[in-house]
Amino acid sequence: MTATRTAGGVYLDALGPRGAYRTRVPSAVTDVAGAEVARLSLVPPVYVTRAMAALRRAEPIPAAALDGLLAAAGDAFASGTIGGLGVREYEHLVSRTSGTPVTVVRASTRETARFVRQARSSAERGRPQGAVTGLRDPAVGEGRAVWARRGDVFAVNASGNHPGVHRLWLEALALGYRVAVRPSRREPFTPYRLVGALRQAGVRDDQLVLLPTDHQAADTVVRGADRAVVYGGDDVVARYAHDSRVLPQGPGRTKILITSDTDWRDHLDVIVGSIGDEGGTACVNATAVLVEGDPAPLAEAIAARLSALPSLPPQDERAVLPVCPLERANAIASHLGRVAAGARAWLGGDGIAADLGDGSAVLRPAVHQVGRADAVQLRTELPFPCVWVAPWSRADGVAPLRDTLVLSALTRDGALLDALLAEPTITNLYIGDHPTYWMAPGVPHDSYLSDFLMRSKAVIGAL
Missing domain, CATH: 3.40.309.10 (Aldehyde Dehydrogenase; Chain A, domain 2)
Structure with a gap:
């Protein structure tokens, strides 16, 4: 995975289930002054459909490998070269395209890396005390609740207002979901770097994909998943209010x-x-x-x-x-x-x-x-x-x-x-004296994401 240099800046490919994919007619990514700084491959609905099917066929990341994988990905995101972009160039591009002050972007880089490293333990915080994680727990033999996924494929239709929005879906990956990320066309660099860091650390291409699309194909991403998070305004919240598979993330007020x-x-x-x-x-x-x-x-x-x-x-x-x-x-x-x-x-x-x-x-x-x-x-x-x-x-x-x-x-x-x-x-x-922007791994943002992704099943009997 390499971000190719072009006359207009950087070329960001889609990251599909078979690796990087480049379209013939890319979309321009411009900075706040209107200058082109990157070109982004937008995939059509048929590509999205095939990618979502590949995610559904793939196995979850093995639990035994997860902690080491997340630690390596967090380190790579914080300081490595991902897709040909070093961390300082990445932060400059995010700042220039999103308009976010560069010092805020740098702080977000450090925080996102921390969330990557702690994604598994953070997700575990939401597990009910009475539930175990799988059939091989000895307690299951006498009857116990087992924490199980509500589906296999998770999608996120992300916003571009702040790089921190991409911390949430890490927990879905840690819980065994295969994940599709539809990035914002305004700021695609953070999800590109995060997906790249995770793949570099060992996540397979068919377990995590980056699917840049237009708005029409974005619906295909959401429809192809078992569970999805969608960012937007009040119109987005109203649109998905009655769809139990979708968790809208609207205005905070x-x-x-x-x-x-x-x-x-x-x-x-x-x-x-x-x-x-x-x-x-x-x-x-x-x-x-x-x-x-x-x-x-x-x-x-x-x-x-x-x-x-x-x-x-x-x-x-x-x-x-x-x-x-x-x-x-x-x-x-x-x-x-x-x-x-x-x-x-x-x-x-x-x-x-x-x-x-x-x-x-x-x-x-x-x-x-x-x-x-x-x-x-x-x-x-x-x-x-x-x-x-x-x-x-x-x-x-x-x-x-x-x-x-x-x-x-x-x-x-x-x-x-x-x-x-x-x-x-x-x-x-x-x-008391706590700012509204305080957040920490393992502390829910809008309830625990696992409340939306998981359920407890009664199981009795030994393997």
Whole structure:
């Protein structure tokens, strides 16, 4: 597997069940300024169908080889040359195409390598205590639950907003699924590197494939799998809401709640970091802060911190904000202007697109204050540090905090915390001085992925 050099940059092949596959008419991968930096082979639906069939025929990775394989793959991803690309060139390409600051990409490289090495133990964390891993466990003879896959083939239709999205599917591979990854055409370098590192470490070509496609063929990838994860907006969530085989990963609408028994001034670093860390592009970045009392002083303080962030190209070592093509930045700014109508702009009211003069623009932070805890703006999530600050009262209750991937609760009210934990639509609850972007191997992101991939079967009898 080698990424061939071309006049336009790098040529990324599809990685099929029989090795690399190059199409005659590739798709251009451009950077944030519109310059072509790579060409990507897009495979047609018939190729996808054959690849998915090959995955279904293949055996899982042998359990005995898994730990050594994952360790080698993690090391290769972190520092090796994969497909002809060294780690620094890879990180530069990711930064230039996704617009993610290069320091964020580097941190993600280290974290992704850690997730690769711990994929097996992380997946095991989701196994019920009463279940064993296979028929050869002695306890099965007297009757025991056995943890078994719900299928054989897993697919992921990935997004390109952050390289960390590719950590999730590693657990499926560790659990014995054969995996098909449909990369984002915006940023295909991370899945290309990750699949390449795993293959280099010993995963067979027919156990893990990379299938770049257009949107039409993407449906073929999803339909050909027993289980699939699909990233997208509210439209994607609605589209797959009634398909039990698909786990949609939609907007996070992550929030922070601060009650009157807590002084927000003591936690301002965590609040601002939750909004702006990772460039504000992740689903775990806070997009709403609800405060018991007057929200204006907090909104003003957040705006003062975020306004000091520099506008720089993503490959600059000092960059901390996301960058995108100027045309897209202007469209996002126009959309924000419409959504924010009626809100008080503490930052970003006069525009959020900072033209870099090369066809790209920095997406600068925006801070708006709204008048109610149930203001419609709180459901708006945009791909940069954009936060809505709202008042909250005990009378508002839990309702404004629903539909939240991560809720950081700065409160000492035990009864309120019990209510927040009991609310089914609050996926994760962080109590106290913990940023919303905190994650670790073995700790669920949106429940355990194994809840979706595995089930417990009653088995009795010895082999």
